[in-house]
Amino acid sequence: MSANPTHTAIQSTIDTNPVVLFMKGTPQFPQCGFSSMVVQILDHLGVEFSSENVLDSDDLRQGIKEFSDWPTIPQLYVKGEFVGGCDIIREMFEKGELRPFLQEKGVALAA
Numbered sequence: 189m190s191a192n193p194t195h196t197a198i199q200s201t202i203d204t205n206p207v208v209l210f211m212k213g214t215p216q217f218p219q220c221g222f223s224s225m226v227v228q229i230l231d232h233l234g235v236e237f238s239s240e241n242v243l244d245s246d247d248l249r250q251g252i253k254e255f256s257d258w259p260t261i262p263q264l265y266v267k268g269e270f271v272g273g274c275d276i277i278r279e280m281f282e283k284g285e286l287r288p289f290l291q292e293k294g295v296a297l298a299a
Contacts, residue, residue, distance in 0.1 A: 194251035202265045207237035207295055210252045211262040215239050222274035223262045229281045230264075234298020235290060267293045 201208055213219030215227045230237050242249040242261050256263055256270045264271045271277065280286040290297060
């Protein structure tokens with residue numbers, strides 16, 4: 189049985205980017221409110237992140253859900269670890285947990 193090429197590409201993206209957001213649209217032009225909210229939170233914290241637009245590819249859109257075993261998009265990965273989707277990121281941010289989590293992971297943030 190051969191490896192899933194989409195999963196291989198996703199793993200490569202996660203491995204090569206300290207912070208990556210799989211989202212609908214781009215950070216400049218999010219295509220859904222949930223993706224937009226996560227972008228706003230990351231921007232507010234001054235996090236440099238890469239993004240992958242799942243709307244560019246049906247394989248990627250379905251593949252990321254299978255890869256993480258998580259049914260919704262956006263999905264945030266930090267240092268190779270799946271953190272969560274919009275609700276989890278928003279909750280961590282509102283509780284003041286997201287900044288310390290990112291700092292513990294060695295992610296540079298704006299002051």
